[in-house]
Amino acid sequence: MEKKKWDITIIGAGLAGLTAAVYLAQAGKQVLLLEHGSRLGGRAATDEQNGCFLNIGPHAVYKNGAGLQILHELGVAPSAGELKLGGRLVTEEKIHDLPLTAFGLLKSGCFSFKEKAELARLLTKISKLNPQSVEHLTLQEWLHGAVKGKNARNFFLALARLSTYSNSPMQISAGTVLRQYQLSLGGVYYVHEGWQTVVNALGERAAQVGANVQTGKKVTAIRGTHPEMTVQLADGTEIATRNVLSTASPSKTFELADAKPTSQLGVLCDRVTPVYGAALDVALRRLPNPGTNFALHLERPYYFSNHSHTARLTQNRNHVVLHIFKYLSAQEETSAKRNRQELESFLDQLQPGWRNELITSRYLPRIAVTNGLPTVERVRNARQTEVPETVVSDCPGLYLAGDWVVNESLLADAAYVSGKEIATHILRTEMSHLSLATGARC
Numbered sequence: 001m002e003k004k005k006w007d008i009t010i011i012g013a014g015l016a017g018l019t020a021a022v023y024l025a026q027a028g029k030q031v032l033l034l035e036h037g038s039r040l041g042g043r044a045a046t047d048e049q050n051g052c053f054l055n056i057g058p059h060a061v062y063k064n065g066a067g068l069q070i071l072h073e074l075g076v077a078p079s080a081g082e083l084k085l086g087g088r089l090v091t092e093e094k095i096h097d098l099p100l101t102a103f104g105l106l107k108s109g110c111f112s113f114k115e116k117a118e119l120a121r122l123l124t125k126i127s128k129l130n131p132q133s134v135e136h137l138t139l140q141e142w143l144h145g146a147v148k149g150k151n152a153r154n155f156f157l158a159l160a161r162l163s164t165y166s167n168s169p170m171q172i173s174a175g176t177v178l179r180q181y182q183l184s185l186g187g188v189y190y191v192h193e194g195w196q197t198v199v200n201a202l203g204e205r206a207a208q209v210g211a212n213v214q215t216g217k218k219v220t221a222i223r224g225t226h227p228e229m230t231v232q233l234a235d236g237t238e239i240a241t242r243n244v245l246s247t248a249s250p251s252k253t254f255e256l257a258d259a260k261p262t263s264q265l266g267v268l269c270d271r272v273t274p275v276y277g278a279a280l281d282v283a284l285r286r287l288p289n290p291g292t293n294f295a296l297h298l299e300r301p302y303y304f305s306n307h308s309h310t311a312r313l314t315q316n317r318n319h320v321v322l323h324i325f326k327y328l329s330a331q332e333e334t335s336a337k338r339n340r341q342e343l344e345s346f347l348d349q350l351q352p353g354w355r356n357e358l359i360t361s362r363y364l365p366r367i368a369v370t371n372g373l374p375t376v377e378r379v380r381n382a383r384q385t386e387v388p389e390t391v392v393s394d395c396p397g398l399y400l401a402g403d404w405v406v407n408e409s410l411l412a413d414a415a416y417v418s419g420k421e422i423a424t425h426i427l428r429t430e431m432s433h434l435s436l437a438t439g440a441r442c
């Protein structure tokens with residue numbers, strides 16, 4: 001057992017853990033941040049391969065998102081390029097221009113006149129619609145009432161997948177989709193040299209304000225309750241701490257805490273469904289078809305983007321980093337091999353001859369894009385309950401954070417927000433423990 005007792009031990013140095021560490025340490029708490037991996041960042045890390053920076057699948061920062069505001073508040077300013085609108089819309093028969101403006105929609109050969117009118121009405125209406133007014137409906141239910149034409153409906157589903165990275169219209173709350181779609185209208189950035197630069201800046205900030213950040217430390221158990229808690233590491237070390245904040249997925253935290261299925265953590269695990277995607281990350285010597293830098297498929301859940309068209313991601317200026325992605329559905333079991341073939345065929349269609357230009361590639365068959373889909377039920381619960389899902393009330397001193405938390409944000413933004421919110425909650429709770437203790441002594 002190590003002698004020192006920490007105020008808060010944080011499990012996981014992804015965006016949620018790093019954010020919480022900075023807020024807690026700068027408020028004067030003794031913070032220990034333990035990361036299993038050999039580097040910081042979790043799913044926001046970047047790999048450098050042959051002079052090319054590959055994020056873990058396509059990663060974009062929402063210009064008006066809560067995450068960027070939090071980063072600025074913490075003194076971190078990502079260096080990034082803004083994505084310019086434009087690209088291709090692929091159908092089974094043809095490759096069209098992506099209709100992202102009223103004029104583009106008008107001249108698109110992809111939709112009937114009736115569908116164009118319907119889409120124009122829909123896109124104008126939803127840019128102003130209050131997302132909360134449709135939170136009680138699934139995307140499918142809402143879309144059924146809002147759009148009749150098949151291609152018009154498919155187009156909105158493609159935009160919904162693009163904004164939310166999910167392909168579960170029968171579960172996801174329409175309110176979440178609309179909020180995220182509206183956010184994406186404000187624009188997105190691709191980060192120069194990848195998201196690792198943001199992660200490293202956050203890590204440096206955490207260390208500056210006094211957090212003890214350690215990599216290569218796998219937590220294997222969480223025991224006890226506030227203020228006598230223990231975190232056990234894989235090498236057998238036991239760490240004494242008043243509080244534990246876990247940013248591992250709810251199911252991993254359930255195992256670490258050895259919780260009962262009927263406990264709050266058990267119920268949470270039943271409720272939270274992760275969202276997965278298949279990612280093909282590719283670096284090429286040059287782009288065979290330089291006119292196509294971005295594409296969506298109308299009928300299939302495919303995405304393509306040349307991120308180096310916007311951000312500096314290669315040491316050699318001619319080289320390019322592409323991300324090709326399939327949004328996996330929560331209901332369907334899919335084959336990793338077939339998904340890879342589909343992604344490669346999509347790339348063949350957009351960039352014929354790409355294999356001759358290959359520098360390096362990486363295939364991630366089933367990566368969790370977010371650890372929890374904001375379903376109608378979870379969004380409703382989050383509005384109605386006073387105690388958030390992140391406070392494990394049947395295990396005082398145990399807290400949770402991560403991108404699975406339902407707040408007004410999604411994806412990385414949800415991770416940053418949950419990290420900030422739980423840090424604020426822990427500080428308030430510690431303060432009330434302190435006043436109770438001093439009050440009792442008086």
Ligand SMILES: Cc1cc2nc3c(=O)[nH]c(=O)nc-3n(C[C@H](O)[C@H](O)[C@H](O)COP(=O)(O)OP(=O)(O)OC[C@H]3O[C@@H](n4cnc5c(N)ncnc54)[C@H](O)[C@@H]3O)c2cc1C
Pocket residue numbers: 011012013014015016017034035036037040041042043044056057058059060061062165217218219220247248249252277279367368369370401402403404410411412413415
């Ligand atoms: C393919 C893909 C594309 C994405 N695109 C976007 C995008 O365009 N825009 C966007 O905003 N978001 C995007 N995201 C989502 C974003 O990357 C995540 O929401 C965010 O990185 C999650 O941060 P987190 O801290 O919640 O979780 P994680 O990054 O998973 O961090 C949890 C950390 O805990 C550590 N850990 C787990 N168990 C233990 C243990 N027992 N002991 C010690 N450490 C442990 C893990 O190693 C990990 O580092 C994308 C994600 C993926 C996968």
